[in-house]
Amino acid sequence: MNIINVExxxxxxxxxxxxxxxxFYLQENEKVxxxxxxxxxxxxxxxxxxxxxxxxxxxxxxxxHVVVHYLPQNPEFDPEMSVMEAIIMQTKGEKGxxxxxxxxxxxxxxxxxxxxxxxxxxxxxxxxxxxxxxxxRLALVAALVIPCDVLLxxxxxxxxxxxxxxxxxxxxxxxxxxxxMVTHDRYFLDSVCNRIIEVDRGSIYSYDTNYSGYLERKAxxxxxxxxxxxxxxxxxxxxxxxxxxxxxxxTTKQKARLQRYEDLKNQSVLxxxxxxxxxxxxSRMGKxxxxxxxxxxxYGDNVLLDDFNYIFLKNDRIGFVGPxxxxxxxxxxxxxxxxxxxxxxxxxGQTIKIGYYTQEFAADDKAGIAYMNPNEKVIDYIKNTAEYxxxxxxxxxxxxxxxxxxxxxxxxxxPIGKLSGGEKRRLNLLRVLMESPNVLVxxxxxxDLDxxxxxxxxxxxxxxxGIVITVSHDRYFLDRIVRRIFAFEGGxxxxxxxxxxxxxxxxxxxxxGVPGGFVGGASVAGVGGSGTAGNNCIGTGAGNGAQNGTEKxxxxxxxxxxxxxxxxxxxxxxxxxxIEADIEALEAKIEELDAKMLTVAxxxxxxxxxxxxxxxxxxxxxxxxxxxxxxxxxxxxxxxQ
Numbered sequence: 119m120n121i122i123n124v125e126x127x128x129x130x131x132x133x134x135x136x137x138x139x140x141x142f143y144l145q146e147n148e149k150v151x152x153x154x155x156x157x158x159x160x161x162x163x164x165x166x167x168x169x170x171x172x173x174x175x176x177x178x179x180x181x182x183h184v185v186v187h188y189l190p191q192n193p194e195f196d197p198e199m200s201v202m203e204a205i206i207m208q209t210k211g212e213k214g215x216x217x218x219x220x221x222x223x224x225x226x227x228x229x230x231x232x233x234x235x236x237x238x239x240x241x242x243x244x245x246x247x248x249x250x251x252x253x254x255r256l257a258l259v260a261a262l263v264i265p266c267d268v269l270l271x272x273x274x275x276x277x278x279x280x281x282x283x284x285x286x287x288x289x290x291x292x293x294x295x296x297x298x299m300v301t302h303d304r305y306f307l308d309s310v311c312n313r314i315i316e317v318d319r320g321s322i323y324s325y326d327t328n329y330s331g332y333l334e335r336k337a338x339x340x341x342x343x344x345x346x347x348x349x350x351x352x353x354x355x356x357x358x359x360x361x362x363x364x365x366x367x368x369t370t371k372q373k374a375r376l377q378r379y380e381d382l383k384n385q386s387v388l389x390x391x392x393x394x395x396x397x398x399x400x401s402r403m404g405k406x407x408x409x410x411x412x413x414x415x416x417y418g419d420n421v422l423l424d425d426f427n428y429i430f431l432k433n434d435r436i437g438f439v440g441p442x443x444x445x446x447x448x449x450x451x452x453x454x455x456x457x458x459x460x461x462x463x464x465x466x467g468q469t470i471k472i473g474y475y476t477q478e479f480a481a482d483d484k485a486g487i488a489y490m491n492p493n494e495k496v497i498d499y500i501k502n503t504a505e506y507x508x509x510x511x512x513x514x515x516x517x518x519x520x521x522x523x524x525x526x527x528x529x530x531x532x533p534i535g536k537l538s539g540g541e542k543r544r545l546n547l548l549r550v551l552m553e554s555p556n557v558l559v560x561x562x563x564x565x566d567l568d569x570x571x572x573x574x575x576x577x578x579x580x581x582x583x584g585i586v587i588t589v590s591h592d593r594y595f596l597d598r599i600v601r602r603i604f605a606f607e608g609g610x611x612x613x614x615x616x617x618x619x620x621x622x623x624x625x626x627x628x629x630x631g632v633p634g635g636f637v638g639g640a641s642v643a644g645v646g647g648s649g650t651a652g653n654n655c656i657g658t659g660a661g662n663g664a665q666n667g668t669e670k671x672x673x674x675x676x677x678x679x680x681x682x683x684x685x686x687x688x689x690x691x692x693x694x695x696x697i698e699a700d701i702e703a704l705e706a707k708i709e710e711l712d713a714k715m716l717t718v719a720x721x722x723x724x725x726x727x728x729x730x731x732x733x734x735x736x737x738x739x740x741x742x743x744x745x746x747x748x749x750x751x752x753x754x755x756x757x758x759q
Contacts, residue, residue: 119146121184121267121296122167127176129162136162137173138320144268149290149297151307151329154317155524156540156568160300161191163317164270167298187266191273191539193257197246201238201256204245205229208260225263232259235285236278237442251277251442262289271299275306276565279441279591280619280633302564302572304329304594334733341729345715403432403556406467407585408453413462414610415448422448423459424610430557434585437596437619440606446589450474450561453587473555475547475563490542492535496525499534499545503552516552523548540566547575556584564592593619601751685756694749701746704739708732 122144129137136159144150144167152160165171166178168188180186195204206225230241236255238248248256254277261269275283283306290297290310301307307314307329314332316323323339325332408430415423422445430436438446451457452464454474466472490499500516507514520530523544529537537545543566550558558579564572576598579586590596596603596619603615603622615622623633686694711732718724 119181120144121146121181122186123179124163124167125177125179127166127173127178129159129166129171129173135320137317137322139176140317140320140322141176142315142322142324144296144298147294147296148313149293149311150299150313150315151311152298152300152315152317153307153329153332153569155570156544156566157538158317158319160317161272161538163322164188164272164298164300167268168270184268185266186268186270187261187264188270189257189261189272189274191254191276192250193253195245195253195256197244199245200242201233201245201248202226202229202241204256205260205263208257208264228263229259232262236282255282258286266295268296268298269293271297271301273301273566274299275301275303275591277442280439280593281441283591283593284633302567302569303592304569304572337733338726338729341715342725345725348716402469403584404467404469406465407432407470408467408472408557409463409465410453411463411465413449413452413459413464415445415452415457415459416610421610423452423612425462426610426612428604430585430587432585433583434587435579435599435601436585436587436604437600437602438587438589438604438606438612439591439596439619439622444606444608445610446606447561450476450559450587450589454559470557471553471555472557472559473550473553474559474561475550476561490534490546493533495531496520496534496537496545497530500549500552503549504554507552507554519548519552540568543567544571558582558584558586558588560586560588560590562590563588564590564595686752690749690752693745694753697742697746697749701739701742704735704742707735708739711735 120143124140124142126139126141127137128135128139134157142163152163154160162171165188166173168186169178170188196207199207233239233241233256236259238252238255238259245253245256258271258274261271274286278286283303287306287309290299297310299311309328311328312326314325314327314329316325316332316336323336325335327335410426410428413423413426414421426449438449440446448457452459454472455464455466456474497517497520500520503516505516507516507519517527517530521527525541525545534542534545547563547567563575567575572595576595579599586599588596588600598618600618601616603617603619604612605615605622605626607613615625626633711728715725715728715732718728
């Protein structure tokens with residue numbers, strides 16, 4: 119049964135049309151994820167459904183007695199209220215809400231339990247004393263404790279660390295009611311949602327599946343659409359030849375053929391999806407990179423870093439994880455020179471150029487490098503960094519780079535203040551890359567970036583010739599990008615784990631710990647195994663591990679000069695010799711299938727069969743490429759022992 123119908127809505131802001139006769143429905147207990155490029159209207163759609171904005175045309179029809187609650191991206195509270203008062207006021211302020219103070223439901227107890235899970239433990243603290251992330255988590259608690267039929271969430275995972283995100287994921291999977299959310303977290307979309315809707319060029323496309331299924335279904339839709347367009351173009355060329363020859367006798371049949379030509383010519387042409395195009399932009403790197411020597415930092419009794427050492431190697435891909443407030447952003451600021459450590463040194467090579475993508479925008483031009491003047495033109499913001507940038511293709515102008523980042527000429531001369539939050543993030547990312555850095559420091563790069571931009575960013579980082587250092591709570595992003603994890607585990611200690619986020623989680627759980635949270639020394643210390651101990655890390659070294667959980671190990675000896683020599687197994691050695699030939703064969707197979715698809719464009723049955731075969735081969739190719747990357751990396755490490 120449909121409980122909400124959005125029918126033929128149109129919505130524009132000045133010259134930008136977000137929706138054009140778009141429709142959407144919501145059924146009972148559905149869990150829907152909204153995706154689309156930043157600035158296409160995802161948040162606006164939530165506000166229209168919530169009744170906070172009206173469409174220019176069309177209607178929103180809700181079933182009788184349906185209660186809707188909305189979590190905005192930037193919630194507002196009275197700064198003088200305590201956190202508990204703010205939640206109670208939210209429940210009372212909800213128009214048409216049921217009696218949330220009913221005898222069979224204890225609001226205060228439920229709210230306290232949720233706040234504790236989300237890292238808010240002082241229930242008498244003034245809201246004005248909370249950080250932006252804490253206020254967002256407070257609003258999330260208010261949204262979850264209020265009984266409703268439909269819950270609308272705008273970027274609910276922003277400002278949640280991994281443990282909190284896991285808890286929210288399980289909570290929403292058990293949610294008894296309908297759910298619509300905008301989020302960039304692809305694991306979250308995959309796990310929670312049973313329908314994906316895509317907002318694209320004023321239209322809404324619906325896919326009755328999770329995120330993985332959406333990717334497959336969208337690829338099929340685009341392949342069929344492209345085949346139809348090729349067929350249309352082929353027919354159009356033949357009809358055009360006939361028209362050019364001229365028709366002497368204007369018979370009915372000939373007039374009909376002329377009309378068919380006009381109809382074909384006037385059909386809307388298939389538009390390729392806009393996507394961010396990024397080519398590797400970096401400068402040469404010398405022998406000395408970035409070296410952290412005995413870094414310590416504390417604020418009063420709160421020790422964030424205690425004697426941390428690490429030398430970043432060329433093409434390192436390092437991820438830092440830990441609870442909110444553990445010191446991740448502090449470490450990034452120390453690396454980039456924005457903050458001095460209490461003790462220790464940061465050595466930066468003469469050829470090193472650091473690009474810092476920060477999660478926060480400065481309030482004014484004196485407060486930080488990510489300041490955005492709302493009155494400044496988009497193109498001037500980029501030109502102030504560089505008029506041109508050298509890429510693999512040669513020199514590219516600021517205007518051309520903006521085009522590649524989905525800022526057409528019509529937007530480039532608009533003030534920054536007119537951009538959406540996600541568009542500002544994308545613009546800031548371009549500014550960082552225009553600096554041609556050879557060390558990229560990315561602090562929560564996935565917040566507010568759409569899934570398409572994230573995919574292109576990840577592809578860019580695959581080929582980026584430099585060091586990538588990132589802080590992120592995005593599990594998918596960490597699995598995709600990093601090859602070594604440092605986890606903040608309390609008392610200023612960091613522990614080193616090899617490979618991506620999932621490998622880190624599995625290792626911690628095997629040892630009885632809690633991923634993403636501070637792990638007590640007793641639960642982790644002294645664990646042996648084949649892992650690599652990090653600098654000042656709670657012991658996971660080869661052999662018997664650290665005896666007391668605080669043994670310090672220099673990174674220069676942990677993976678290059680460890681006691682155990684790396685080597686290929688017999689199977690790996692044979693595989694390494696033949697894998698490039700296997701990859702070439704799969705690539706040739708894909709080209710062959712592409713050629714066959716062109717010949718059967720009008721036969722949808724054969725086209726679908728070839729499309730599925732192509733997907734299987736592409737999957738095999740992707741697996742082979744990942745295996746090749748692993749073997750190539752292993753071979754390099756063996757050679758450098």
